[in-house]
Amino acid sequence: MAKLPLDVQQALQRQAPRLLKNKFKKEVDKKFKTIKSEMVKEFLQLPVTQELMQGPNAPNISGTLGGVTNLFAFIGFDKGDQPVMPIIQLLENTSIQFNKELKQAGNIGISYNVNLPTAEQIFALTPMPWAVGRSWAKGIETGISGLGYLLRKNSRGRSGSAIQSRVKVRGGKFKNTAYISSFINKYKKKFKELK
Amino acid sequence: MKEQFQHKLTTSFFLWFDNFLLTKGEAFSNKTGDFFYYSDDRLDATYKAYGSPYKQWVTDSSITGATVPSGVYIGGNFSGRDDGVVLDFDNGRALVSGSSTDLTITGSFAVKDFNVYMTNDTEEDLVVENKYTVNSRLPSAPYNYISPYDDVVPAVFIASSDSRNSPFALGGMQDTQVTMKAVVLAEDPYQLDGVLSIFMDSAEECINPIPMTGYPTTELGDLKNNTYNYVNKRNEYSDEIKFYINGVTTSRLSDRDRKSLAHDLYVGFIDFDVQQHRYRFN
Numbered sequence: 001m002a003k004l005p006l007d008v009q010q011a012l013q014r015q016a017p018r019l020l021k022n023k024f025k026k027e028v029d030k031k032f033k034t035i036k037s038e039m040v041k042e043f044l045q046l047p048v049t050q051e052l053m054q055g056p057n058a059p060n061i062s063g064t065l066g067g068v069t070n071l072f073a074f075i076g077f078d079k080g081d082q083p084v085m086p087i088i089q090l091l092e093n094t095s096i097q098f099n100k101e102l103k104q105a106g107n108i109g110i111s112y113n114v115n116l117p118t119a120e121q122i123f124a125l126t127p128m129p130w131a132v133g134r135s136w137a138k139g140i141e142t143g144i145s146g147l148g149y150l151l152r153k154n155s156r157g158r159s160g161s162a163i164q165s166r167v168k169v170r171g172g173k174f175k176n177t178a179y180i181s182s183f184i185n186k187y188k189k190k191f192k193e194l195k
Numbered sequence: 196m197k198e199q200f201q202h203k204l205t206t207s208f209f210l211w212f213d214n215f216l217l218t219k220g221e222a223f224s225n226k227t228g229d230f231f232y233y234s235d236d237r238l239d240a241t242y243k244a245y246g247s248p249y250k251q252w253v254t255d256s257s258i259t260g261a262t263v264p265s266g267v268y269i270g271g272n273f274s275g276r277d278d279g280v281v282l283d284f285d286n287g288r289a290l291v292s293g294s295s296t297d298l299t300i301t302g303s304f305a306v307k308d309f310n311v312y313m314t315n316d317t318e319e320d321l322v323v324e325n326k327y328t329v330n331s332r333l334p335s336a337p338y339n340y341i342s343p344y345d346d347v348v349p350a351v352f353i354a355s356s357d358s359r360n361s362p363f364a365l366g367g368m369q370d371t372q373v374t375m376k377a378v379v380l381a382e383d384p385y386q387l388d389g390v391l392s393i394f395m396d397s398a399e400e401c402i403n404p405i406p407m408t409g410y411p412t413t414e415l416g417d418l419k420n421n422t423y424n425y426v427n428k429r430n431e432y433s434d435e436i437k438f439y440i441n442g443v444t445t446s447r448l449s450d451r452d453r454k455s456l457a458h459d460l461y462v463g464f465i466d467f468d469v470q471q472h473r474y475r476f477n
Contacts, residue, residue: 131464133446142357142374145318151452176357 017101017109024110025098031194032096032114039187040091048140048179052077052084064140064175069149074174075136076129076148083136086125087180090117114191119181140179200371200477203404204469205313205355207438208375210409211402212353213311214425217258219393222308224332225262230289230300231340242281242290245300246340250287250330250347253305254411254418257426261305265421267291268301276421283416286343290415308332309379309390310350321352321378322448322462329460331382348380348460351390356466363472371471372441379463387461391445394465401437402469403429442468 047062058070099111123135230245253261266275267289279292330347356374363370381387411423448462
């Protein structure tokens with residue numbers, strides 16, 4: 001294949017980023033929005049999210065409690081609480097910020113940053129209802145004691161009907177599962193591959 | 196079974212925790228007072244138990260200002276280990292050889308502000324279901340002995356939680372991460388704030404691995420070799436790969452939930468992320 005003259009190559013290198021900036025921006029932005037929407041949709045479909053969103057009467061679809069009671073009651077939320085809302089809000093706030101055009105040889109395009117929340121940011125916004133400082137979202141991954149459940153039971157079951165289980169629910173019943181960290185890592189990778 | 200990683204971590208963490216609280220918080224008070232006779236079925240006939248009103252005396256002579264006893268006064272005369280006295284630091288008592296049950300015994304010792312226990316109990320057992328004797332460190336007459344063996348509060352209960360290995364370096368080195376959890380049961384918010392604050396600042400501390408043989412007390416609760424100094428003990432193992440406190444989270448039981456408990460204690464939680472880079476089975 002014939003090679004472009006050097007001066008043409010240099011002119012292209014100089015002018016193309018500026019001329020193609022808007023086109024690149026538009027294309028990347030479109031792909032970003034698609035991934036973001038897919039991310040929020042997937043988060044809403046995670047079994048842990050689904051179970052918590054259904055409140056005190058949900059079945060234990062996440063399998064974390066062997067079918068005995070459910071996460072909402074086990075963690076000790078009050079009826080009406082919406083524990084996953086702060087996470088959804090954070091995911092919805094994920095944004096893309098376009099920077100300058102790329103000017104290195106061989107690269108034509110525009111650089112960008114995606115402001116995806118970190119797992120630590122999510123943990124900071126998801127306090128246990130009975131002990132601010134501990135995160136229930138982290139607990140889903142590392143283990144949760146049955147303390148919240150017992151406390152709510154002692155205070156006459158503010159979580160609603162699910163707390164009335166006759167089975168003695170204890171921390172040992174809880175089976176931790178992947179949740180926020182792996183989810184964020186997955187989308188961090190996806191956003192990194194945006195082209 | 197020979198000692199494994201988890202055994203060493205548990206011993207090392209426990210000894211470090213105790214020393215850190217006593218050093219950084221000066222969380223002890225020196226006491227002088229009478230000891231009271233009581234019968235103890237678990238002891239053989241060699242000893243008679245004379246208890247002080249406080250459990251868990253300070254064993255660590257590296258703690259500046261703390262009185263670590265080496266004996267007691269029987270009828271006004273000092274009697275030490277050479278005279279047949281065993282000091283049970285954990286139960287706060289002196290075990291005296293012989294059959295006399297009417298001795299007049301006094302002594303001086305430093306008592307911890309918080310008893311420290313390793314536990315297998317769950318958080319719900321510790322906070323909701325267990326019943327505790329409050330062994331207040333504030334003097335209130337009439338004095339009497341404190342019953343041995345049962346856990347008393349104020350106290351910190353330490354337990355090992357989840358642990359995981361992930362590949363770290365070529366050659367099989369692992370990044371081992373263990374969560375150590377502590378439940379704090381305090382008499383008042385000042386005590387609780389103090390403990391939580393001290394350990395919040397323990398992030399990035401390094402802990403020397405001390406094997407189980409380095410544990411300072413005997414089966415009777417007295418000091419091995421009659422002395423224990425954490426700093427000296429730690430320095431014996433300074434060449435080994437240390438445990439690193441990668442992060443600490445502190446939290447307290449909300450006031451609303453505290454009111455639903457059967458006791459009036461203030462409850463806090465400390466979660467330590469402990470890390471060590473190591474080869475498996477080492």
